[in-house]
Amino acid sequence: xxxxxxxxxxxxxxRCGCVDRATGRQLAGRxxxxxxxxxxxxxxxxxxxxxxxxxxxxxxxxxxxxxxxRTALTRLYRTSASQLGLLTVGxxxxxxxxxxxxLRASTRRNYRSHLENHLIPLVGNVxxxxxxxxCLQELFDRLAGSVSVMTAHRVRAALRTALNAAVRxxxxxxxxxxxxxxxxxxxxxxxxxxxxxxxxxxxxGIRPSVAVWTVExxxxxxxxxxxxxxxxxxxxIAVRGLRRGEAVGLRWSDLDLHRGTLSVARQLQYxxxxxxxxxxxxxxxxxxxxxxxxxxxxxRAHQRRQKTEExxxxxxxxxSGYVFTTPTGKPLNPEVLTKHLRELNTLTxxxxxxxxxxxxxxxxxxxxxxxxxxxxxxxxxxxxxxLTADTYTSVLPDLAHRTAADTAELIRQAGCLVPGTxxxxxxxxxxxxxxxxxxxxxxxxxxxxxxx
Numbered sequence: 533x534x535x536x537x538x539x540x541x542x543x544x545x546x547r548c549g550c551v552d553r554a555t556g557r558q559l560a561g562r563x564x565x566x567x568x569x570x571x572x573x574x575x576x577x578x579x580x581x582x583x584x585x586x587x588x589x590x591x592x593x594x595x596x597x598x599x600x601x602r603t604a605l606t607r608l609y610r611t612s613a614s615q616l617g618l619l620t621v622g623x624x625x626x627x628x629x630x631x632x633x634x635l636r637a638s639t640r641r642n643y644r645s646h647l648e649n650h651l652i653p654l655v656g657n658v659x660x661x662x663x664x665x666x667c668l669q670e671l672f673d674r675l676a677g678s679v680s681v682m683t684a685h686r687v688r689a690a691l692r693t694a695l696n697a698a699v700r701x702x703x704x705x706x707x708x709x710x711x712x713x714x715x716x717x718x719x720x721x722x723x724x725x726x727x728x729x730x731x732x733x734x735x736x737g738i739r740p741s742v743a744v745w746t747v748e749x750x751x752x753x754x755x756x757x758x759x760x761x762x763x764x765x766x767x768x769i770a771v772r773g774l775r776r777g778e779a780v781g782l783r784w785s786d787l788d789l790h791r792g793t794l795s796v797a798r799q800l801q802y803x804x805x806x807x808x809x810x811x812x813x814x815x816x817x818x819x820x821x822x823x824x825x826x827x828x829x830x831x832r833a834h835q836r837r838q839k840t841e842e843x844x845x846x847x848x849x850x851x852s853g854y855v856f857t858t859p860t861g862k863p864l865n866p867e868v869l870t871k872h873l874r875e876l877n878t879l880t881x882x883x884x885x886x887x888x889x890x891x892x893x894x895x896x897x898x899x900x901x902x903x904x905x906x907x908x909x910x911x912x913x914x915x916x917x918x919l920t921a922d923t924y925t926s927v928l929p930d931l932a933h934r935t936a937a938d939t940a941e942l943i944r945q946a947g948c949l950v951p952g953t954x955x956x957x958x959x960x961x962x963x964x965x966x967x968x969x970x971x972x973x974x975x976x977x978x979x980x981x982x983x984x
Contacts, residue, residue: 542578544601547593574601592662621663622656624703628694637803637810646690650675660698665708672712681715688712722892725749725883739884744893747900749882756880762872764827764834765856766890768794769869772821773894773912776887777801780864781809782855789831792823796913800863807863817913831855895920 547560548571565571575593595601619627625647632640654671655663668691676684692709699707720741723729733739745753750770757763765779774782777799786795796819798809812818823831834855841859842849850861857864870887877884885893891912898908909920 542576542605544574544576544598544605546572546574546598548572574598576601576605578605619660619703620656621658621660622652624660624698625651625656625691625694628697637808638801641803642686643690646687650679650687651691660703663695663704663708665711668708668712672714676715684714688714722889722896724896725885730883733883742889742892743883743885744889744896745882745885747897750893750897753876753880753882757876760872760876761837761859762856762869764830765869766873766876767827767830769887769894770890771824771827771894771897773891773898774821775799775813775817775891776866776869777810778812778817780854780856780866780869783853784835784855785853787831787855789823789828792825792828794821794823795819796821800866802865802867807865812913814913814915816915819910819913821911 546566548563550559550563574595577591695707695709698704722742722744723740725743778796781799800807801810845860848860852863854863873887895908909917914920
């Protein structure tokens with residue numbers, strides 16, 4: 533609000549809610565009992581003028597002491613004098629969102645959803661200068677009853693980012709969103725479709741939120757869909773762990789089938805009714821991945837199929853350069869892969885998984901094959917090995933049992949335990965000549981000293 537002018541230093545006064553019996557109107561500051569301690573409460577007011585709203589007077593009250601009212605007046609007066617303090621939270625959030633030109637499109641869309649659906653309806657009319665922790669804590673306590681814990685954390689993250697910008701602009705001294713308390717949340721970790729979980733799912737219809745196929749189930753799925761025109765796409769995701777946007781964003785120039793490598797340089801997202809090329813999710817997501825011989829064979833077969841489709845399409849063919857396209861060569865919507873997976877999953881009769889679960893499954897397969905955790909991190913494009921370890925180290929029960937058995941075998945081979953017993957086997961050390969007696973030398977020396 534450029535051009536805000538604060539008029540005067542403001543005033544602090546006391547008033548109450550007592551009513552004049554004759555007129556039925558409040559006495560306000562004319563009540564004779566205001567001099568009594570505890571009667572009424574303290575208020576403050578000051579005038580402002582701005583080009584957008586002309587002149588007006590801000591009034592706030594309900595303070596228990598004069599000192600509290602004076603402190604609140606000073607705080608609001610100073611922020612108002614900064615020419616931005618009279619912005620409401622809604623006005624600040626809207627202008628902040630509009631200025632974030634470097635945001636990823638998906639992040640911008642999520643921020644807008646959080647602002648329009650949660651923050652602005654609840655605290656949009658509060659002056660930015662008066663936003664404090666009690667106000668925000670009450671907001672998020674109410675929000676927790678209507679949204680998931682994960683959504684509440686994301687809304688808080690959006691608000692915290694916006695208010696950090698307000699602190700940098702000098703509008704706020706501190707960011708109250710940093711101190712909001714929320715219920716802790718845990719990301720759902722992938723679990724394997726064991727026989728027990730499959731039986732439970734078929735009996736109750738309840739499935740884990742994130743579940744991955746075993747090695748045998750993944751192999752059965754890939755074998756069953758080997759004739760599908762997008763088989764190579766599903767194989768790349770299931771074996772090499774690409775995200776769906778990365779898979780449909782692959783161009784033939786990103787592949788080196790002679791050397792057996794695949795480079796992730798972009799992803800495709802569906803925004804505003806059209807497909808938009810975007811950078812990978814993070815810096816670590818921009819990576820080069822080694823391909824196995826079977827995946828290379830699948831990609832070569834897909835390339836031949838695409839050339840056949842190009843001849844069939846004739847002039848209608850769109851030479852987009854993407855690896856996975858529509859039958860006329862246009863870029864593929866990521867949602868198409870999701871839709872096809874649901875259909876193929878049902879046809880194969882395997883327990884249900886999401887498309888992103890194939891990526892989780894790829895990590896599980898690599899770990900089962902003995903891959904180092906750092907290698908798994910690099911292939912998946914995780915920014916931190918902590919995320920990789922936290923997500924996948926407990927995925928495969930067979931791997932965990934095998935590791936436990938291998939550890940026990942190491943102990944047995946070291947001879948620390950006698951097989952079949954719990955008694956330790958003592959190592960036999962060579963005896964010295966003086967140790968051949970029943971008593972060690974130092975014991976005989978102590979006995980001689982006592983006799984002397």
